[in-house]
Amino acid sequence: MSDPAVVHNAALHELAPGVHAWIQPDGSWFINNAGAICGTDGVVLVDTCTTASRTSAFLSAVAEATDGAPITAVVNTHVHPDHTFGNCLLPKSTVVIGHPDTRAGLLGPTYLDTPPSFWSPPLPLDGLVARPPTVTCQGGLTLHTGEHTVEVHHPGYPAHTSGDLFTWLPRERILFAGDLVFDGITPLALAGSLSGARRALSLLRTFEPEIVVPGHGPVLTGAVAIRRCFNLLDGYLAHVLALADDGIRTGRPALDMAADLDATYESWLDSERIVLNLHRAYAEQNAPGFTFDRDTAFADAMRLVGGPIPCCV
Ligand SMILES: [Zn+2]
Structure with missing residues (x-):
C-alpha cells in the first residue's frame, strides 16, 4: 500500500x-x-x-x-x-x-x-x-x-x-x-x-x-519574507476593490472586470478567484442592482475557466 x-x-x-x-x-x-x-x-x-x-x-x-x-x-x-x-x-x-x-x-x-x-x-x-x-x-x-x-x-x-x-x-x-x-x-x-x-x-x-x-x-x-507576502496580498485586495469601483462606476459586471486583472497576479494559482472576489467586492460596495449569490459567482468563475474549476484534491 x-x-x-x-x-x-x-x-x-x-x-x-x-x-x-x-x-x-x-x-x-x-x-x-x-x-x-x-x-x-x-x-x-x-x-x-x-x-x-x-x-x-x-x-x-x-x-x-x-x-x-x-x-x-x-x-x-x-x-x-x-x-x-x-x-x-x-x-x-x-x-x-x-x-x-x-x-x-x-x-x-x-x-x-x-x-x-x-x-x-x-x-x-x-x-x-x-x-x-x-x-x-x-x-x-x-x-x-x-x-x-x-x-x-x-x-x-x-x-x-x-x-x-x-x-x-x-x-x-x-x-x-x-x-x-x-x-x-x-x-x-x-x-x-x-x-x-x-x-x-x-x-x-x-x-x-x-x-x-x-x-x-x-x-x-x-520579517522580509513575511512583509513581502503581506504586501503582495494587500496589493491584490486593493486592486480588486479598485476594479470593483471601476466596474460599478461604468456599469460593467464582475465577469467583464475580471479581464482587467493585473498581470502581476495572473501567475498565482487559482487566479479565477478574481471573479469570486469581485462578486464579494460588488456586494461590499453596494453596487446598485447587484444581489450577492454564491452560486452565481461560481457560475461566473466556471465561465472564466470554460467549465468546472480544475481541482486535484
Ligand atoms: Zn483553505
Whole structure:
C-alpha cells in the first residue's frame, strides 16, 4: 500500500521544538496547511484536511512525530471543508474549537449533504461526516500544553469568512494564519470581506511574527519574507476593490472586470478567484442592482475557466 503522505507529497515540518506545520503542495483549491503543537499535556491541532486520506496522512505524521501523544483539541480556523471536514477522524475525546459561524456552518447543510458541481473532478468526500465545534470562541481563548501557550484570536470582523480564527504562539513567535494568508495562491474573500481581509493583514502584522504558516502555500520565515507576502496580498485586495469601483462606476459586471486583472497576479494559482472576489467586492460596495449569490459567482468563475474549476484534491 502506498504511503498517502508520499502520494500527496505533503510533509510535517518542525518549526520549533514541538511545533509542527503540515504543508501540502501545491496549496490550490482544497489543499490546505495545518498545524500540530505538542507539549506534555497533549497535542493541539490547527485544522484538519478536506478528505479522509489527506487527514489520515496528516494524523499519521503527527502521531509519528509526537510518539502517539493524545490529540486534546483542534482549532478550526474557519468553516471551509479543507480546514474542517477531517474533524470526524479525530478521537471522540478531542475538543473541537471554532467560531460560532464555523459551528453554524458545519451544522449544515454542507457539501457533504449536497456535493458541489463547481469543481472537476468531484471532491472525494467518502467516509466523512460533519463534526462541528463543541467549544465556540468569538473573541479569544488560550490553550496550554506543557511549555506552549496557544492563543486563539478572532479579528473581530469578516475577512476570509465571517468566522476566522488565527492561532498565535507568543513564545515561539509563530502564527498559524489560516486563510487570512496565502502565499503564491490567489486569496479568496468570497465568504468574507475584502476590506476586512486587508484589515486582518494589518492586525496580523502587529504581532510581529517570525514564522507564518499560511492557510495555503509554503511557510514564511523571517520579517522580509513575511512583509513581502503581506504586501503582495494587500496589493491584490486593493486592486480588486479598485476594479470593483471601476466596474460599478461604468456599469460593467464582475465577469467583464475580471479581464482587467493585473498581470502581476495572473501567475498565482487559482487566479479565477478574481471573479469570486469581485462578486464579494460588488456586494461590499453596494453596487446598485447587484444581489450577492454564491452560486452565481461560481457560475461566473466556471465561465472564466470554460467549465468546472480544475481541482486535484
Ligand atoms: Zn483553505
